[in-house]
Amino acid sequence: MNWKSAPKFLQTIIEKFNSGQSNQFILYGNVRDLYSLGKDQFYPLIDCLKRLMDPPEGNQRRIIAYYDLISGVQFRNQDDLALVETILGKAELQKYMQDSIQHPLQALVFLQELSKISLNTINSEKQGWGFIINHVESLIHRQESNHLNEVEQRKAMIFHQWFTDPSFVRGRHLAVLVTQTLAELNEMVVELPFVTAIQVPRPNDAQRQRYLRFLKKQHQVSLGLKEKDAVFYTGGLALQDLQKMFMQANHTDTKLTAEMIFKLTQEVIEKELSGNIEFPIINYDFSDVIGSKKLLAKLEEMKSFIMSGKPDLMPTGILVPGPNGVGKTYTFKAFAKECGYLPVIIKNVRGQYVGQTEMTWEKIRSILEVMGNVMVIYDEADTELGGRGAGTHDVDKRLFGAILRMMSDPNNRGKIIWIIITARPDKLEPDIKRTGRAGEHLPVFDPEGQEREEFIDFVMSKVGLSLDDFLADQKQRFLHHTANYSPADFIQLLTNLERKKHLTSRNLTADEILETGYDFIPADISLQRQLQELLAFVECSYQSLIPEKYANMTKQKAYTQIGELKVLLGEN
Structure with missing residues (x-):
């Protein structure tokens, strides 16, 4: 076949092997999917690798040995099995294969010994060995090197001896290790000198479009939306997920609509990243954000830049400082809806096991980068994002570095917009607040003056009243009593008023x-x-957003007051 049309990760294997750079590869990421090897030809990864390792044409023929913990060592077909039997003998080979099912260490030793056997001793067109180890992380899982037991140490030593053996490195052999996330695999294997790790990405728009067309013909399912919209709404899904979606529609004789596809996409992704990602349902927009006219005007500008389709005009990220209870998250969820971007909330990324945090982030990144048109909302960012400061745990440092790399990736510009929300921007690392990352600082302040009265009126309207219904003295007393209320306090007051209204059964x-x-x-x-x-005032990027009470305040004076308040709060 013409491998030039094969997926990029397979082309990379061929290129690096043919150039002599490497014959040992780790494939990670979207490795449980289907991949196109020609028009209307889609295969699982292991089948693709077998075709690549032992093509029927050319001089790259190999005997292929496959291993996973459940099936043990197997060979591609009866012809390969027969060839190995001529070398080892049938009884001896069957014993090795049976032992490999029950004893992973013996399986690894067996594979290494096979690689040492010269195929010149038998009359065969096969020129080398091909090894595929599936779910390799279950064979040699990531652990701290000083915590490896004797068996794990021996496994690591075998990989090192095998993959650095000059006769194996220089031969026509090819070894591929397969794992869903690189973070699950022991670092001693990942860092071997001749090993190349290649990420298998989720299908892009063109690949999903090609497969959607194939599925429409195969299942005779009609789409209740334009093809380009179906491609957009399935962003982040694997081809296997699309196949299940069409099979379900075919079984129920249902037309696939935009709402159905979007809902199924969310369900699949939330299930895969259970507890780590959420797609909030937003049933409000800017018309429901009261008391923030200056900010809304700036967000309308940002919205026009985002909807222009010009990445250079779009913000990479927005830092959203502001006091607790002011409505930061509410406002920027409305912003996501106004822009037509899908809001995504990331949470609970840190794991308790070695490598779990990195594994989770790897999955999140692979989905977000292929989805496009998403706003990542990171609430309580000062505690969630990690950092690099003294005393920061190594896991937090690695997570923080991974987030920074993703934010700075020019390929994500315009596709992913980061909303970094915090009441304590002083606790964020400077690296994340700079231009090119969350460089737009748009604070949310408590409403003041006329806007505050409009906000209070909005709250009162929920119980059938307005400030205009108060007598002058009553209005003055109410405004004085609530002078230090945050918007969140008013929402709680509204709840209390609604409860009282329920008890009295009247306005x-x-x-x-x-x-x-x-x-x-x-x-x-x-x-x-x-x-x-x-x-929030000292972080603000625009003079037009600064409240009247801070209009004449210098940053130096603000920093002095900040220091004094920190002393009063026992922070210094």
Whole structure:
């Protein structure tokens, strides 16, 4: 076949092998999928590797040995099995193969010994050996090197002896190790000098489009949307997922609509990354964001840049500082919806086992990079993102570095926009706040003046009242009492008012609203919120977003007040 049309990762193996750079490869990532080897020809990875290692044409024929923990050592077909029997003898070979099922260490020794056998001793067109070890992470899992037991140490030594043996390295042999995530595999294998690790990406738009056309013919399923929209909505899915989707539609005789495809895509991805990724349902937009006119005007500008389709105009990331309870997440979820981007919330990335954090992030990255048009919302970023400072755990440092690399990747510009939300931007590493990453700093402040009254009116309208219904004295008392309320405090007051309305089974009077307000005591975090608001002020990228009360304040004075507040809060 013409390997020039094969997936890029297979072409990379061929190129590096033919140039003499490597004959040992680790494939990781989307390795449990289907791959195109020609028009309407899609195969699982192991079948693709067998075809690559032992093509029927040319001088690259090999005996292929396959291994995984369940099946042990197997050979590609009866012809290969017969050839090995002529070398080792039938009884001896069967014993080796049977032992390989029960004893992984013996299986590894057996594969290494096979690689030493010269095929010149038998009358065969085969020129070398091809080895495929599937689920290799289950054979030699990642562990701290000083925690390896004797068996694991021997496995690592065998890999080292095998993959650095000059006769194997210079021969016509080819070895491929397959794992879903590189982070699960022992580093002693990954770092061997002649091993090349190649990521198998999720299918891109063109690959999904080709497979969708094939599935439409195969299953006779109709699409209730344009083909290009189906391609867009299936971003992040593997071809196997598309196959299941069409099989289900065919079985139920259902037309695939945009809503169905989008829902199924979300379900598949959330299941694969259970607990680590969430696609929030947003049923509001900018019209529901009250009291932030200056910010909304700036976000409308950003929206026009994003929707222009010009990556150079789009922000890579936006830092969103602001005090607790001000509505940062609410506002920027609305921003994602207004821009037509899919909001994605990442959470619980850190794992308790060695390599678990890196494994999780590897999966998240592989999905996000192929989806496109996503806004990654990182809430409580000061505690979630990790860092590089003294005392930071090595896992947090590696996670932070991986996030920075992903943010800086020019291939992601315009496809992935990062929303970094925090009340404490001072606790973020400077690397993430700089231009080229989260370089746009758009704080959310408490509404003030007329905007504050509009916000309060919005809250009052939920219980059938307006500030205009108050007498002048009542209005003044209410505004004075709620002067230090955050938007979140007002939402809690609204809940209390709705409860009272439920108990009385009628609309509340102004006096009853005042009574409920006097009874409610919000959490006393006024000093913390003052600190958080000052931090948002000093981080702000645009003069037009600064509240009136800070209009004449210098940053030097703000930093002085920040230091004083930290002392009062016991932070220094």
